[in-house]
Amino acid sequence: MGADKKAVPFKGTEEQKQQLLEMIAGLKNERGALMPILQKAQDIYGYLPIEVQTMISDETGIPLEKIYGVATFYSQFSLYPKGKNQISVCLGTACYVKGSGDVYNKLMEKLGIEGGQCTPDGKFSLDACRCIGACGLAPVMTINGEVYGKLTADMLDGILAKYE
Amino acid sequence: MIMADEMKLVNVKVNGIPVAAPIGTTILDAAHMAGVKIPTLCYLKGTNEVGDCRLCLVESTKARGLVASCMYPLSAMDEGAEIKTNTPVILESRKRTLELILSTHERKCLSCVRSGNCELQKLCKEYGVDDEKLYDGYRNEFELDTTAVHMVRDNNKCILCRRCVGACDNIQGLGIIGANNRGFASFIGCAFDKGLGETSCIHCGQCIVACPTGALYEKDDTAKIEAAIADPEKLVIVQPAPSIRATLGEEFGLPIGTDVEGKMATAFRRLGFDKIFDTDFGADLTIMEESAELIERVQKGGALPMITSCSPGWVKYCETYYPEQIGHLSTCKSPQQMFGAVTKTYYAEKLGIDPKNIFTVGVMPCTAKKFEVTRDQSAVPGVMDVDVSITTRELARMIKRHDIDFTALPDGSFDDPLGESTGAAVIFGVTGGVMEAALRTAVEKLTGETLEKVEFNEVRGFDGIKEATYNVAGTEIKVAVASGLKNAKVLMDQIEAGTSPYTFIEIMGCPGGCINGGGQPLVDSMVRNFVDVRALRANALYANDAAKTLRKSHENPSIKKIYEEYFAEPGSHKAHEILHCSYVKRSIN
Ligand code: SF4
Ligand code: SF4
Ligand code: SF4
Ligand code: FES
Numbered sequence: 001m002g003a004d005k006k007a008v009p010f011k012g013t014e015e016q017k018q019q020l021l022e023m024i025a026g027l028k029n030e031r032g033a034l035m036p037i038l039q040k041a042q043d044i045y046g047y048l049p050i051e052v053q054t055m056i057s058d059e060t061g062i063p064l065e066k067i068y069g070v071a072t073f074y075s076q077f078s079l080y081p082k083g084k085n086q087i088s089v090c091l092g093t094a095c096y097v098k099g100s101g102d103v104y105n106k107l108m109e110k111l112g113i114e115g116g117q118c119t120p121d122g123k124f125s126l127d128a129c130r131c132i133g134a135c136g137l138a139p140v141m142t143i144n145g146e147v148y149g150k151l152t153a154d155m156l157d158g159i160l161a162k163y164e
Numbered sequence: 165m166i167m168a169d170e171m172k173l174v175n176v177k178v179n180g181i182p183v184a185a186p187i188g189t190t191i192l193d194a195a196h197m198a199g200v201k202i203p204t205l206c207y208l209k210g211t212n213e214v215g216d217c218r219l220c221l222v223e224s225t226k227a228r229g230l231v232a233s234c235m236y237p238l239s240a241m242d243e244g245a246e247i248k249t250n251t252p253v254i255l256e257s258r259k260r261t262l263e264l265i266l267s268t269h270e271r272k273c274l275s276c277v278r279s280g281n282c283e284l285q286k287l288c289k290e291y292g293v294d295d296e297k298l299y300d301g302y303r304n305e306f307e308l309d310t311t312a313v314h315m316v317r318d319n320n321k322c323i324l325c326r327r328c329v330g331a332c333d334n335i336q337g338l339g340i341i342g343a344n345n346r347g348f349a350s351f352i353g354c355a356f357d358k359g360l361g362e363t364s365c366i367h368c369g370q371c372i373v374a375c376p377t378g379a380l381y382e383k384d385d386t387a388k389i390e391a392a393i394a395d396p397e398k399l400v401i402v403q404p405a406p407s408i409r410a411t412l413g414e415e416f417g418l419p420i421g422t423d424v425e426g427k428m429a430t431a432f433r434r435l436g437f438d439k440i441f442d443t444d445f446g447a448d449l450t451i452m453e454e455s456a457e458l459i460e461r462v463q464k465g466g467a468l469p470m471i472t473s474c475s476p477g478w479v480k481y482c483e484t485y486y487p488e489q490i491g492h493l494s495t496c497k498s499p500q501q502m503f504g505a506v507t508k509t510y511y512a513e514k515l516g517i518d519p520k521n522i523f524t525v526g527v528m529p530c531t532a533k534k535f536e537v538t539r540d541q542s543a544v545p546g547v548m549d550v551d552v553s554i555t556t557r558e559l560a561r562m563i564k565r566h567d568i569d570f571t572a573l574p575d576g577s578f579d580d581p582l583g584e585s586t587g588a589a590v591i592f593g594v595t596g597g598v599m600e601a602a603l604r605t606a607v608e609k610l611t612g613e614t615l616e617k618v619e620f621n622e623v624r625g626f627d628g629i630k631e632a633t634y635n636v637a638g639t640e641i642k643v644a645v646a647s648g649l650k651n652a653k654v655l656m657d658q659i660e661a662g663t664s665p666y667t668f669i670e671i672m673g674c675p676g677g678c679i680n681g682g683g684q685p686l687v688d689s690m691v692r693n694f695v696d697v698r699a700l701r702a703n704a705l706y707a708n709d710a711a712k713t714l715r716k717s718h719e720n721p722s723i724k725k726i727y728e729e730y731f732a733e734p735g736s737h738k739a740h741e742i743l744h745c746s747y748v749k750r751s752i753n
Binding site: 062063066075 | 340343344345
């Protein structure tokens, strides 16, 4: 079995559901409808949790595993919402040689999630990114667009505390 | 229907041997016609045709580079092609392909359930892999998925050929398993990486018999049987399903389709079972109950079409995907469960022993039978109808480790009274067999006359869906037979839409019926792709039936006796309490 998927409570609204159902009704009889359905569903909800994929499966008759297989194959799809605070660690070459990999690992450990996931309380999501053009400050990360440079693992608690 | 175009031939040479093949034939099939055996690994005809593994590569003067022979249809453009399958470049490429597969494979042949009949192992040997760790590097490690009642998935031994996915999707139409993630991180699993036991898997085991390696295997329950046999308190009864006699021999190197009924009976005796009975008795009993139920539904206006309920994978499928239609299922327990229920009631009372001390073992072609024994439907509260259900493969394993030289065994016979059966029961093991057996009894009951010809050839054969109309005592009875759940779906959609024209439907979960069940001996894909294993196995059952004097369930003397002594008549109150069951609505997961 794969990595343990941390569940973030689903907060979909009735309005989003109506939008989803209408969208599926309009698309489901076309060939190759799954990709556009998943893209639009992600536009509606921001991500594709089990609740949304199950609704898609029920409406289209496509087995849930098929939908999940596609959703995990293409990197454009996310199974997790973005957190209130979005952390992005640069794994570009310059940052990586200066130890951003360690920073990234440390953050996963502290937040208890994998890259690409969101903490169950919805506060933080964590992603890796390519070079953001701040190599002079390597290793760097951003939180909600704010840049933190010359990072070491022991600075992380202090930084995260500002966003609690 | 064959189109005119496909009848046109294209002439090619395979390793110098000329062959004229119909246009559209794959190079793989054309080579087979020329007597050339090209190795395949991911290709399983009709189940998985994806061209992923690159093991079947060949050269052709009409194609550039090496091409995958399993996916290359010959066209008029290939006229005159010289195809080579064994050049040094090809042999080297196959060896490298295998070495690369091994680089991420947990190589534990010595303790692997498939050692000796693993397709990967066989190919490595044939193509001269001499260093299994040549390309070793990082390898994903997977936890075993043991959540399902019937089987284990060990992705450490999975080579991502997707044959299991094809079985679940293309044959059964379920799509419970598939490839998750991409690239190096990809693996075969269920939606949201749930364990198989948390999904709507119907336990058919078709994925297991599709798998070339030790990644998928049934849960082995033989130790429980050995413990019961060793326990002096227990009376241990065995009942093999009809199809086991037609397949068990394969495990000991006998040709596919050898009937080993007599040797099997002796093997049971030597294993130490106290009573060697036969699920065929349960099958005859099923026919008595089911034909009475059908006649009653027709005469009193019950839910029609009535659908057979012998196949537990099918039953769970109906409960899950057509929960509103479960009223169409016959309330008869399956032959395995009827038989078990009889051992814990009638037989226990006859011997005057506590049913708790009777241990009943089913030997089944089917992994879903492991699920069926856990269903809440016991005849005696707190006592399971059947204690353990094992597959043909597990029985063979037991026989081997108990020092029994199977092929040298003398023929033995079953014990009385629950070992007596008719030809109608033995054909239960093949698609159409339950229908035919039921018709043999129902027609005689309804007309009051003796059938001149007991064969109902219309419901024999391996079409996914078969239909026939019979005029019985002035009434038209329209019947249908389906095997494989993708075919069952067609009939169920008709019922759901209210357009089903049938009175009686037989459904078996596995394509071809029990002879091709998920618990049957594994057959190498390189054989399966060219030989109809189902037909060979079915022939053994039809021959067994034809050789019997008694070929109708209601003529079985032990069946007559059990009604005289115990159940009074089919469908009686007592029969309902012991031999019938109810169904539950399930949701799709
Ligand atoms: S799957 Fe085949 S190659 Fe792998 S360990 Fe088992 S027997 Fe050996
Ligand atoms: S046992 Fe049958 S239903 Fe379950 S995963 Fe395998 S093929 Fe699919
Ligand atoms: S589990 Fe078996 S059949 Fe399925 S992909 Fe892996 S090796 Fe192939
Ligand atoms: S590509 Fe032909 S057998 Fe795999």
